[in-house]
Amino acid sequence: MWLEPGPRRIELRADGYETATFDIRVLEDQTVSYRRDLARAEARSDAPRVAAIPKTFYVVAGCYAGDKPPAAGRLPSGCSARNVRTIPPVVNRLTSKPQ
Numbered sequence: 001m002w003l004e005p006g007p008r009r010i011e012l013r014a015d016g017y018e019t020a021t022f023d024i025r026v027l028e029d030q031t032v033s034y035r036r037d038l039a040r041a042e043a044r045s046d047a048p049r050v051a052a053i054p055k056t057f058y059v060v061a062g063c064y065a066g067d068k069p070p071a072a073g074r075l076p077s078g079c080s081a082r083n084v085r086t087i088p089p090v091v092n093r094l095t096s097k098p099q
Contacts, residue, residue, distance in 0.1 A: 002064055002066075002070070002074050002075065002076075003026045004026070005026050005027055005028045006025070006026060007023065007024070007025050007026075008023070008024050008025070008026055009021060009022075009023050010022055010023075010024060010034070012036070012038065014038055015052075016040060016041055017038035017039065017040055017041055018038060018039045018040075018041045020036055020038055022034070029076055029077055030076075031062065031063075031076060054089030054090060055067045055089055056086060056087065056088055056089055057086075057087040057089075058070060058084050058085070058086055058087075059084065059085045059087065060075065060079055060080070060081065060083050060084050060085070061083070061085070062079070063075050063076055063078075063079035063083075064079065064084075069081070069084065070084055
């Protein structure tokens with residue numbers, strides 16, 4: 001994702017996993033890579049289940065990832081919005097088994 005320069009707190013969330021939070025300082029024209037394994041969260045029977053609305057995801061390798069198409073003027077130097085890869089939304093369908 002593209003961020004304005006300055007200090008940022010990043011929060012990574014995924015259903016079924018504990019949230020990971022970290023602080024970074026974004027510098028102009030700098031790429032920051034971060035990799036972390038998220039710990040599985042313990043299942044809670046009282047937790048409400050919320051269905052997420054499927055979205056298209058846009059990726060320019062090494063430059064941008066997000067749910068909005070990348071703006072050419074907002075990508076780091078050397079990156080082109082013409083290289084965007086579109087990942088369509090995935091919809092899981094529940095099917096019942098015949099009895």
